[in-house]
Amino acid sequence: SQQGEEDPQALSIQEGENATMNCSYKTSINNLQWYRQNSGRGLVHLILIRSNEREKHSGRLRVTLDTSKKSSSLLITASRAADTASYFCATDGGSQGNLIFGKGTKLSVKP
Amino acid sequence: DAGITQSPRHKVTETGTPVTLRCHQTENHRYMYWYRQDPGHGLRLIHYSYGVKDTDKGEVSDGYSVSRSKTEDFLLTLESATSSQTSVYFCAIGSSGAGANVLTFGAGSRLTVL
Numbered sequence: 001s002q003q004g005e006e007d008p009q010a011l012s013i014q015e016g017e018n019a020t021m022n023c024s025y026k027t028s029i030n031n032l033q034w035y036r037q038n039s040g041r042g043l044v045h046l047i048l049i050r051s052n053e054r055e056k057h058s059g060r061l062r063v064t065l066d067t068s069k070k071s072s073s074l075l076i077t078a079s080r081a082a083d084t085a086s087y088f089c090a091t092d093g094g095s096q097g098n099l100i101f102g103k104g105t106k107l108s109v110k111p
Numbered sequence: 112d113a114g115i116t117q118s119p120r121h122k123v124t125e126t127g128t129p130v131t132l133r134c135h136q137t138e139n140h141r142y143m144y145w146y147r148q149d150p151g152h153g154l155r156l157i158h159y160s161y162g163v164k165d166t167d168k169g170e171v172s173d174g175y176s177v178s179r180s181k182t183e184d185f186l187l188t189l190e191s192a193t194s195s196q197t198s199v200y201f202c203a204i205g206s207s208g209a210g211a212n213v214l215t216f217g218a219g220s221r222l223t224v225l
Contacts, residue, residue, distance in 0.1 A: 031211045042201055042216030043154070050211070090214075094156065097212060098144075098169065103153035 006089055006105040014110050019076040021105040023089030024069075030092050032065055033099070034074050037086045046074075046087075081111045114138040117202050117217040125225050130189040132220045134202030136182075142205035143185040144214065145169075145177065147198040154201065160185055192224045 007022045023032070031050045035043040049056045049065045049072065056063045062075040076083055086106045090099040115136045124130050134143060145157040146169075156169030158177040166177050174196060176188045189196055199221050203214040 033211075033213065035214075040219075042218050043203075043214070045213050045215070048211055048213060088153065092212060094170075096159075096161075096167070098156055098159060099212060099214060100156070100170075101146075101154040103151065 006087070006102045008105060009103070010106045010108070012108040012110065013079060015079060015081055017079055017109075019079050019083070019107055019109070021074045021087050021107070023072045023074070023102055025072075025089075025091045025093065026070065027091075027093045029067075030097070032063075032072050032092075033090045034061075034063060034072075035088045035090060035101075037088065037104070039085070043088060076107075079107075079109045081109050083107060084109045115202060115204055115215055115217045117200075117220045119220060120218065121221045123223045123225065124192055126193055127191050130192050130222065130224075132187040132200055132202075132222070134185040134187070134217060136185075136204050138204055138206075138215075139182060140204040140206055141182075142207070142212065143179065144203040144205065145175075145185070145187045146201045146203065147171065148201060148219075149198050157187065157200075189222075192222075194224050196222065197224045198222060 033048045034046045037043045047058045049063045060077045065072045086104040088101050088104045090101045094100045118133045144159045146154045148154050155171045160166045160179040178186045199219045201219050202217040205212045
């Protein structure tokens with residue numbers, strides 16, 4: 001069963017705008033990760049946030065985590081056409097701590 | 112996708128035939144994983160390995176077997192392929208620095224079962 005569920009399923013914005021994606025999960029976690037997948041490629045790790053952290057930044061990425069609501073958000077600021085991709089959250093809620101991925105948000109950034 | 116390669120990248124086969132997908136890593140990581148990706152389902156874990164000859168089932172293991180005879184190679188076998196196994200298969204290696212398992216993915220193997 002899926003642990004993380006991203007929202008929205010698809011998002012279309014103009015270059016320069018900010019993009020926000022949300023992830024909800026069901027069980028307690030030690031950490032939550034975000035991955036990006038360009039069309040026809042494998043997933044690439046973006047950022048990890050631990051359960052005792054509330055916010056984390058990496059370049060134009062900002063991730064928040066609310067363990068009381070079992071939710072996380074990924075904000076991409078000043079988006080670029082190259083940010084067009086699908087974004088997945090993953091939690092370590094699987095057996096043996098295996099990662100469970102959500103279904104992803106498909107982001108389209110128009111130039 | 113440096114350090115991890117999948118082969119073949121594309122394969123078309125017929126129902127009932129055996130298929131083996133290969134994942135090769137040069138990173139000497141202990142953990143290796145096979146996921147499948149389908150529209151509407153995201154990525155689902157098929158099998159994983161935590162060492163040579165040490166493997167375990169994931170969420171959707173029925174119809175699949177795996178083997179790991181060397182650290183660098185993790186094979187996924189469909190003994191008798193079915194149309195429901197048409198999918199994109201991703202191999203991943205796990206690095207667990209600082210207590211968190213971060214995955215590096217291969218480029219994927221697209222399998223079509225006719």
